Amino acid sequence: MAKKVDVIIIGAGSAGLAALRQIRKTTDNYLLIDHGPLGTTCARVGCMPSKALIKVAGNLHGAARLAKAGLVDGKAPACNIPAVLAHVRKLRDGFATGMLEATRRLAGERLIKASARLLGPGRVRVGDSEMACSRVILAVGSRPTVPEPWQGFRERILTTDSFFEQQDLPRRLAVIGLGLIGIELGQAMARMGIQVWGFGRNPHICGIRDSEVNDVAIAALSREFPLYTGAEAHISPTADGLRIRNGSKEIEVDAILAALGVTPNTAGLGLENLGIELDKRGLPPFNPHTMQVADLPIFIAGDANGCLPILHEAQDEGYIAGVNATASAIGPFQRRTPLKIVFCDPQVAAVGQTIDKLDAAAIVIGRADFTEQSRAIAEQRNSGLLHVYVDKLDGRLLGAEMIVPGAEHLAQLLALAIHRKLTVTDLLTMPFYHPTLEEGLRTALRDAAQQLDDGRLPRELSLCESCPEAPLC
Ligand SMILES: Cc1cc2nc3c(=O)[nH]c(=O)nc-3n(C[C@H](O)[C@H](O)[C@H](O)COP(=O)(O)OP(=O)(O)OC[C@H]3O[C@@H](n4cnc5c(N)ncnc54)[C@H](O)[C@@H]3O)c2cc1C
Numbered sequence: 001m002a003k004k005v006d007v008i009i010i011g012a013g014s015a016g017l018a019a020l021r022q023i024r025k026t027t028d029n030y031l032l033i034d035h036g037p038l039g040t041t042c043a044r045v046g047c048m049p050s051k052a053l054i055k056v057a058g059n060l061h062g063a064a065r066l067a068k069a070g071l072v073d074g075k076a077p078a079c080n081i082p083a084v085l086a087h088v089r090k091l092r093d094g095f096a097t098g099m100l101e102a103t104r105r106l107a108g109e110r111l112i113k114a115s116a117r118l119l120g121p122g123r124v125r126v127g128d129s130e131m132a133c134s135r136v137i138l139a140v141g142s143r144p145t146v147p148e149p150w151q152g153f154r155e156r157i158l159t160t161d162s163f164f165e166q167q168d169l170p171r172r173l174a175v176i177g178l179g180l181i182g183i184e185l186g187q188a189m190a191r192m193g194i195q196v197w198g199f200g201r202n203p204h205i206c207g208i209r210d211s212e213v214n215d216v217a218i219a220a221l222s223r224e225f226p227l228y229t230g231a232e233a234h235i236s237p238t239a240d241g242l243r244i245r246n247g248s249k250e251i252e253v254d255a256i257l258a259a260l261g262v263t264p265n266t267a268g269l270g271l272e273n274l275g276i277e278l279d280k281r282g283l284p285p286f287n288p289h290t291m292q293v294a295d296l297p298i299f300i301a302g303d304a305n306g307c308l309p310i311l312h313e314a315q316d317e318g319y320i321a322g323v324n325a326t327a328s329a330i331g332p333f334q335r336r337t338p339l340k341i342v343f344c345d346p347q348v349a350a351v352g353q354t355i356d357k358l359d360a361a362a363i364v365i366g367r368a369d370f371t372e373q374s375r376a377i378a379e380q381r382n383s384g385l386l387h388v389y390v391d392k393l394d395g396r397l398l399g400a401e402m403i404v405p406g407a408e409h410l411a412q413l414l415a416l417a418i419h420r421k422l423t424v425t426d427l428l429t430m431p432f433y434h435p436t437l438e439e440g441l442r443t444a445l446r447d448a449a450q451q452l453d454d455g456r457l458p459r460e461l462s463l464c465e466s467c468p469e470a471p472l473c
């Protein structure tokens with residue numbers, strides 16, 4: 001007779017741990033299964049080491065610009081790549097160790113280091129044992145996609161699983177795939193003095209949907225490394241490296257960074273034993289508000305479900321799965337306002353609804369050109385474009401997309417505004433300190449306001465019916 005527990009969580013990453021925090025509120029009778037390496041993708045090979053590298057590369061770039069402008073004596077510093085990689089690993093180890101300790105603290109003896117496979121809805125093979133459970137949470141994450149034909153020259157292919165373990169980096173490198181990883185790491189490596197070429201088959205980079213913002217992004221980022229978009233890149237081995245051909249462009253490189261997206265770790269998980277139809281990627285149907293798989297006592301959260309492979313969404317999905325896996329009745333949860341930030345320079349961000357999902361006739365687009373933004377000029381980083389999408393009828397902010405300095409902060413602010421269903425007028429009554437990058441957002445909001453109604457700008461300060469007696473100063 002198989003041992004029975006209330007819940008089995010497969011995967012101790014960010015989604016699995018978020019689920020566990022909820023489950024522990026209701027039961028001690030759970031198991032957390034992970035074959036390792038433990039410590040989460042985010043801390044080990046994802047968000048955190050990549051941001052550590054981007055910071056060093058950004059500092060090098062700043063120093064090079066000061067030298068070029070003659071504002072410091074001497075030449076631009078040359079990057080010590082092995083030292084930078086060691087520095088990134090040291091920080092990374094701190095983050096990963098912290099996550100590992102948190103995992104052990106949370107799960108204690110209920111953490112089992114083994115591979116898990118579903119045998120049926122309430123049956124899981126854990127290593128060599130069979131377990132029975134009332135509910136299962138699948139939080140197995142994803143891995144970098146590497147096309148089958150590339151296996152022939154695998155030793156010249158880096159992915160984010162191997163990148164941060166390198167002691168040094170090749171001097172000529174092609175980044176294939178110009179989504180979030182390709183652009184973030186491609187720019188960082190170019191700033192470290194590596195010759196980098198970027199190839200993407202999508203005409204849009206960084207997942208940008210707004211064509212005008214995309215054009216500005218390509219122009220801004222290709223000043224640092226050439227970007228070839230909108231065509232398939234063909235790769236063949238040469239005596240000393242790899243040849244990349246994309247239309248008329250042909251180059252030879254030492255290695256490739258494959259940044260082609262992620263593949264959920266569901267192969268070998270036994271999904272075929274659940275008696276449900278899988279999609280063409282081999283993924284099960286699930287409800288994104290309950291995380292339930294079909295009508296089974298199974299939940300799927302994080303990168304594993306192939307839907308929104310970013311950290312805060314993985315954590316939210318783990319939370320929902322954890323609550324529902326221990327609830328007497330499964331309930332739907334509201335998902336947050338969509339938010340995406342790409343940590344290139346200038347930063348790219350998208351918040352709320354994207355332009356491809358909006359009816360062009362029902363919105364106005366407020367625009368701010370950051371080449372003319374005063375704080376950005378003072379800091380010599382004046383480039384970029386910000387678009388806000390506003391409902392023509394009620395002036396409500398629906399979404400925004402941008403490539404601008406400080407986009408991470410503007411996007412967070414806009415996410416709150418969209419979540420609170422604020423209008424352009426509501427936002428324009430907010431104080432905007434001078435000189436800040438937020439004043440660039442005000443330019444876009446005023447532009448949108450002018451296009452609404454009769455074209456008159458809204459009154460940004462209200463007349464007070466009875467002004468407070470207290471002095472302001
Ligand atoms: C380079 C890079 C940079 C990123 N930067 C950002 C960023 O800046 N911001 C952001 O929001 N997101 C970023 N992300 C995305 C973010 O890291 C992921 O969305 C998130 O970590 C996914 O968490 P998860 O819990 O779904 O998966 P994971 O953390 O990968 O957890 C899955 C776990 O399941 C285990 N497992 C798999 N199969 C089995 C099995 N059969 N049996 C037992 N255990 C198993 C694995 O060992 C692993 O521990 C980045 C990703 C990468 C690669």
Ligand SMILES: NC(=O)c1ccc[n+]([C@@H]2O[C@H](COP(=O)([O-])OP(=O)(O)OC[C@H]3O[C@@H](n4cnc5c(N)ncnc54)[C@H](O)[C@@H]3O)[C@@H](O)[C@H]2O)c1
Nearest residue numbers: 177178179180181182200201202259260261309310341342
């Ligand atoms: N700042 C962040 O939030 C951040 C940073 C890095 C990674 N991530 C997460 O990690 C995941 C993986 O990142 P990613 O950049 O690998 O994926 P991605 O989905 O962002 O981009 C993959 C890109 O590769 C292109 N592509 C696919 N096959 C190709 C081919 N054969 N030739 C040329 N181009 C090809 C796609 O068109 C797409 O533009 C992302 O989904 C993202 O959510 C997030």
